[in-house]
Amino acid sequence: MTFAALGMIEPLLRALAGLGYQTPTAIQQQAIPAVLAGRDLLATAQTGTGKTAGFALPLLQLLVRQGPRMAANSVRALVLVPTRELAEQVHASLRRYGRFLPLRSAVAYGGVSINPQMLQLRQGVDVLVATPGRLLDLHRQNALHFRQLQVLVLDEADRMLDLGFAAELRELLALLPKRRQTLLFSATFAAPLRELAGQLLEEPLRIEIGPRNVTAASVSQWLIAVDKRRKAELFLHLLKERRWGQVLVFARTRKGVDQLCAQLEAAGVSAAGIHGDRPQPARLRALERFRAGAVQVLVATDVAARGLDIDDLPLVVNLDLPNQAEDYVHRIGRTGRAGARGQALSLVCADEVARLTAIETLIRQSLRREEEPGFEAEHRVPASGPGSRLAAQVQKPACPAKSGAPKEAAPSRPLVRAVRPMPGFASGLGRNPRA
Structure with a gap:
């Protein structure tokens, strides 16, 4: 299997060759065609298996195919991450993969001055990598709107919940267009991730590389x-x-x-x-x-x-x-x-x-x-x-299960119908109604 066989365009293939990428990893082989086809996605794989390229490469290709449509203070694709360090890492990967593409990207997180970030967004960007709190700050100051948003990616989504971003996510999802493609990527598959998936994804393709929540054999x-x-x-x-x-x-x-x-x-x-x-x-x-x-x-x-x-x-x-x-x-x-x-x-x-x-x-x-x-x-x-x-x-459970309590769905059942609403999220909030 090659990246060319996955349908990657020439500028991306050139960038990958320069980076020494030769063979797609398992997560990339499954995720790239699904993202290019417009599917919602819930993907879990061990850390270090290439999840970032799994969503970044097809995301860049989708944006190029659609052509430039940016308005001032707009964003076409949004990648949400839980930490500043991960924001920098993902943004650096996007820049490396897209070095031969006519796309603009930016990164935004707290702990630094907001003014340079506002200036970057003034002309609009194709891809923005951001932490939830700073993203909301930019929106409240009218430096960013989401009317042109087409794709939402949550990278390490379970970590965002662990770090207490539920309130920010609830507020943010209410601002986003309901017609969009949504991708959730993570290295672990905890219950809060299933709950969040039920709120965001419509008939998602589920990709699971390796057993859940295990460490790499290497x-x-x-x-x-x-x-x-x-x-x-x-x-x-x-x-x-x-x-x-x-x-x-x-x-x-x-x-x-x-x-x-x-x-x-x-x-x-x-x-x-x-x-x-x-x-x-x-x-x-x-x-x-x-x-x-x-x-x-x-x-x-x-x-x-x-x-x-x-x-x-x-x-x-x-x-x-x-x-x-x-x-x-x-x-x-x-x-x-x-x-x-x-x-x-x-x-x-x-x-x-x-x-x-x-x-x-x-x-x-x-x-x-x-x-x-x-x-x-x-x-x-x-x-x-x-x-x-x-x-x-x-x-051992803390208390006996109550009669009628929801049970975890069997793996073969559709994920979106198997999960409970996430605590703190209104039922259906941010749900993609494309079907």
Whole structure:
């Protein structure tokens, strides 16, 4: 299978050849023809399998075929993302793929001045990549309208719900044209995503590459049990003893990021941090320094879990386990991308056993356990894998199901008829009535 066989036009094929893209991935092979055919789409695939190209390439081709129809302060295609880092990443991909096309794109997110973004939108753009909050700010200031919108893409839609964007999405969807093509892409398939799909999609094509909510086979995963107070000390020890190169480290809190960065710098290790309290220019500088090899350790909260695309990243370390099990999948998905091999280590203390159990239950495997001499945990981490007593407690419903409660539909039934309205969304809000 080639990109030409998928019907890609010559300018896109030329751009892909320059990027070294030769064979479409599984998600691209299925998504590109569907998007070109105008179908609504719900696609889930493991991180690093090429989802961005799966929607960006056919989206650019559709816009070129339709020809320039832009009015002032208008947008023809909108890509919504949950974080600033992911917005920059997706916009950069669109620019690379569309370098030989007569299309205009822009990116908009908070944490930076809104004025340059308003100026970019004055003449209208073909594609806008944006976070929900800043998008609404632009609309309220009359810098953007949606009358010409033809395609809506939600990239990492479940993460938007995890980060509390439900109210912004509800307000935004009420502003969008009801006749449009809608595409939902994500690496995990949680219940809120099914609920959101029921509100947005009309007879969608469902694409699922690989089992749901599992980690890539290319990533070797293991954990070391350690007492909480010694986690940073253990990380420094491993960094030096095992002679690690570049490492991406995830901490659960902003304070944890700052503390680890300070400890690393005090030990003579170059480090940079990314979290929500840091200005966007500082976050971008930290990421670019890491990509350029000027920084050995990048420490981040989950704000970065879905917005980092780093070539040949060998190792991800979870200093703390995430609150949401799905975020573990996205964290370790920063390594082992595009078929490369990667490693993911979690430093786990006893009071994280519930989080560990939720993760192992979600990915349907037990993480291999190791001990580091001199750092043995005083507080034991109990057995937690699938089938354990703790796993049974995690899976046990909080209360008996009520009679008549909705059940999850069998896979063969149409998705749009199988889901409940999303909490906070009016029934039918934003629904595409093309049928």
